[in-house]
Amino acid sequence: MSKKILLDKINVPGIKTYEVYRQNGGYASVEKAMKAMTPDEVVEEVKKSGLRGRGGAGFPAGLKWSFIDKKSGKPRHLVCNADESEPGTFKDRYLMEFIPHLLIEGMITASFALGANLSYIYIRGEYMWVYKILERAIAEAKAAGWLGKNILGTGYDLELYVHCGAGAYICGEETALIESLEGKRGNPRIKPPFPAVSGLWANPTVVNNVETIASVPWIVNNSGDEYAKIGIGRSTGTKLISASGHVKNPGVYEIELGLSVYEFMNSDEYLGGMSSERPLKALVPGGSSVPILPADLIYKTANGEDRLMTYESLSDGGFATGSMLGSGGFIVYNDTSCIVRNTWNFARFYHHESCGQCSPCREGTGWLEKVLWRIENGQGREEDIDLLWSIQSKIEGNTICPLGDAASWPVAAAIRHFRDEFEYHVRFPEKIKNRNHFVTEPFAQVKHLVGNQTV
Amino acid sequence: MERTNYKQEINMTQPLMNRINELMSHYPADKKKSALLPILHEVQDAHENWLSAELMDKVAEILEILPIEVYEVVSFYSMYNQRPIGKFMFEFCHTSPCCLKGTEDLMDYTCGKLGVKVGEITSDGLFEVKGVECLGACGYAPMMQLGDFYKENLTEDKIDQLIADCRDDKIILHDK
Numbered sequence: 241m242s243k244k245i246l247l248d249k250i251n252v253p254g255i256k257t258y259e260v261y262r263q264n265g266g267y268a269s270v271e272k273a274m275k276a277m278t279p280d281e282v283v284e285e286v287k288k289s290g291l292r293g294r295g296g297a298g299f300p301a302g303l304k305w306s307f308i309d310k311k312s313g314k315p316r317h318l319v320c321n322a323d324e325s326e327p328g329t330f331k332d333r334y335l336m337e338f339i340p341h342l343l344i345e346g347m348i349t350a351s352f353a354l355g356a357n358l359s360y361i362y363i364r365g366e367y368m369w370v371y372k373i374l375e376r377a378i379a380e381a382k383a384a385g386w387l388g389k390n391i392l393g394t395g396y397d398l399e400l401y402v403h404c405g406a407g408a409y410i411c412g413e414e415t416a417l418i419e420s421l422e423g424k425r426g427n428p429r430i431k432p433p434f435p436a437v438s439g440l441w442a443n444p445t446v447v448n449n450v451e452t453i454a455s456v457p458w459i460v461n462n463s464g465d466e467y468a469k470i471g472i473g474r475s476t477g478t479k480l481i482s483a484s485g486h487v488k489n490p491g492v493y494e495i496e497l498g499l500s501v502y503e504f505m506n507s508d509e510y511l512g513g514m515s516s517e518r519p520l521k522a523l524v525p526g527g528s529s530v531p532i533l534p535a536d537l538i539y540k541t542a543n544g545e546d547r548l549m550t551y552e553s554l555s556d557g558g559f560a561t562g563s564m565l566g567s568g569g570f571i572v573y574n575d576t577s578c579i580v581r582n583t584w585n586f587a588r589f590y591h592h593e594s595c596g597q598c599s600p601c602r603e604g605t606g607w608l609e610k611v612l613w614r615i616e617n618g619q620g621r622e623e624d625i626d627l628l629w630s631i632q633s634k635i636e637g638n639t640i641c642p643l644g645d646a647a648s649w650p651v652a653a654a655i656r657h658f659r660d661e662f663e664y665h666v667r668f669p670e671k672i673k674n675r676n677h678f679v680t681e682p683f684a685q686v687k688h689l690v691g692n693q694t695v
Numbered sequence: 696m697e698r699t700n701y702k703q704e705i706n707m708t709q710p711l712m713n714r715i716n717e718l719m720s721h722y723p724a725d726k727k728k729s730a731l732l733p734i735l736h737e738v739q740d741a742h743e744n745w746l747s748a749e750l751m752d753k754v755a756e757i758l759e760i761l762p763i764e765v766y767e768v769v770s771f772y773s774m775y776n777q778r779p780i781g782k783f784m785f786e787f788c789h790t791s792p793c794c795l796k797g798t799e800d801l802m803d804y805t806c807g808k809l810g811v812k813v814g815e816i817t818s819d820g821l822f823e824v825k826g827v828e829c830l831g832a833c834g835y836a837p838m839m840q841l842g843d844f845y846k847e848n849l850t851e852d853k854i855d856q857l858i859a860d861c862r863d864d865k866i867i868l869h870d871k
Contacts, residue, residue, distance in 0.1 A: 324831050325829055326829070327791060327792055327828075327829040327833065328792050328833050329833070330833055330834060333831050364831070365732070365736060366774070366831070368736075372843075372870050401721040403732070403733060404733050404736060405732060406732050406775055407772050407774035407775075408773065409828065409829070421729060422726070423730065423731035423764075424728075424768065425767055425768060425771040426771065441723070441726055482833065482834060484795070484833035484834045485796075485833075486795060490833075490834035491834045528829075569833070571795075571833070577795060582791045585791040585794060586790075586791055675799060
């Protein structure tokens with residue numbers, strides 16, 4: 241069993257409630273931080289831990305905290321990003337639903353470190369029942385004296401509220417999230433200024449993912465150095481991975497960073513292998529935005545090294561032969577899956593979720609969706625594949641926020657690794673009429689047809 | 696902005712107003728507008744799950760903001776409905792990880808069973824089937840959102856049961 245620090249008590253009966261959570265050592269980090277440490281010492285421990293943002297970008301959390309403007313004297317805010325919406329990702333929901341007080345404890349300790357007196361958890365509107373769970377848990381914490389005025393007699397005040405979104409993936413981008421929290425459309429802001437200087441209501445603000453904040457109590461209780469001992473190199477600590485698709489045991493797992501992809505996929509402690517006798521075809525290791533990996537690049541890198549569940553190993557080889565750890569949304573495809581259909585589906589998602597501010601993204605995502613649909617629907621043209629490549633290359637890097645990149649990468653990777661499958665769709669439209677075309681006849685069985693025909 | 700002739704009876708009950716005032720208290724007194732999204736959810740839930748222009752105007756009045764500030768938010772977010780919807784809206788997640796587990800076939804089955812296409816309301820006004828983007832339940836596919844709750848690991852049998860339970864009024868839509 242690998243080390244668990246977030247979900248270690250998830251199976252304790254009643255851990256959802258304040259009493260049980262407290263009896264199991266809950267809220268100790270708040271006591272320790274407020275009574276035995278200064279806010280800067282808490283920030284220092286998080287820096288030492290090497291904890292990296294768990295929402296997808298992997299930016300060092302302690303460093304992000306250290307950027308917060310304390311000189312201006314403006315009120316400061318901590319905002320938890322619980323707008324989990326990246327396809328393939330459902331880990332934060334699990335944590336909030338089953339051990340809500342861990343997030344609340346983390347919010348209090350982290351708010352203390354940042355000197356924030358008014359903090360929010362921004363949760364996606366669809367998780368409405370989880371919103372209610374958090375509201376009740378906050379009320380319990382407040383009744384027990386962990387929130388409000390003069391917490392533990394230290395003179396430190398903190399109010400914490402949950403705020404719900406209403407269905408917009410873009411609000412997971414931190415500046416769009418702030419706009420949404422201000423009661424507006426979720427249009428990302430141009431940076432700089434960064435939220436650490438001008439965020440919520442133009443006040444200095446830190447936005448962190450649920451899992452990032454939930455890791456803080458353990459770091460404060462056990463020290464940053466102890467946390468840094470878990471994992472490998474710059475990938476310290478544990479990570480929640482949400483696994484879906486054609487695996488035997490889909491669900492949320494806490495792994496020690498550095499576990500091999502092979503073990504995660506095949507060990508009975510984790511995914512237990514494929515869900516049927518159909519073989520592995522592809523993997524999206526970190527949510528829909530990250531490049532898809534073909535079977536031969538999943539367990540080994542292009543150099544022949546074991547592929548590990550770390551930020552570095554999953555991105556080994558760059559986009560040519562690697563991918564990203566991202567949010568830990570681990571989507572597994574067997575050989576009945578159609579990569580063209582999957583890519584079209586993701587393109588539809590990004591088109592639907594584009595906020596519409598930047599032309600390359602607003603228009604480009606629509607083009608990607610339409611061109612992919614006509615290929616998948618048997619009306620593709622030979623030049624469409626190059627057209628897709630051209631469109632994605634013109635979106636990437638040309639937008640205010642990373643949604644444009646997120647829409648481009650899956651298309652680029654699908655063409656890079658599965659170009660022959662696109663060509664098959666274009667050349668044999670009669671064979672792909674049924675949407676489940678590879679269920680009866682997996683691509684491996686018809687692949688030779690593409691090679692036989694020249695254009 | 697979609698403008699329709701649908702009529703909606705506006706009923707800002709005392710419990711609803713109490714909840715609205717409580718939500719406003721979560722933000723600084725001069726930042727009341729921040730409460731807009733949570734308030735719209737509450738108001739919509741209390742008005743058969745949709746928001747007419749008149750109802751949005753009412754929300755603007757309460758928050759002391761311009762009506763356009765409410766319209767532009769309502770039209771941006773997918774969870775706000777600007778027309779009457781089926782009482783039981785089956786919102787299937789149709790993003791790829793769910794589709795790998797047969798969501799499209801199950802949506803076809805559900806539509807066939809109810810005699811509607813995606814986006815249509817059954818003639819009794821009870822049901823509507825919709826495809827929505829990733830709901831964050833990829834490991835428990837196929838799944839749908841029904842009111843405030845998720846129905847996961849769905850099968851044809853579970854859909855049959857769910858439809859029966861809706862007809863018998865055994866389904867709780869909102870957690871109030």
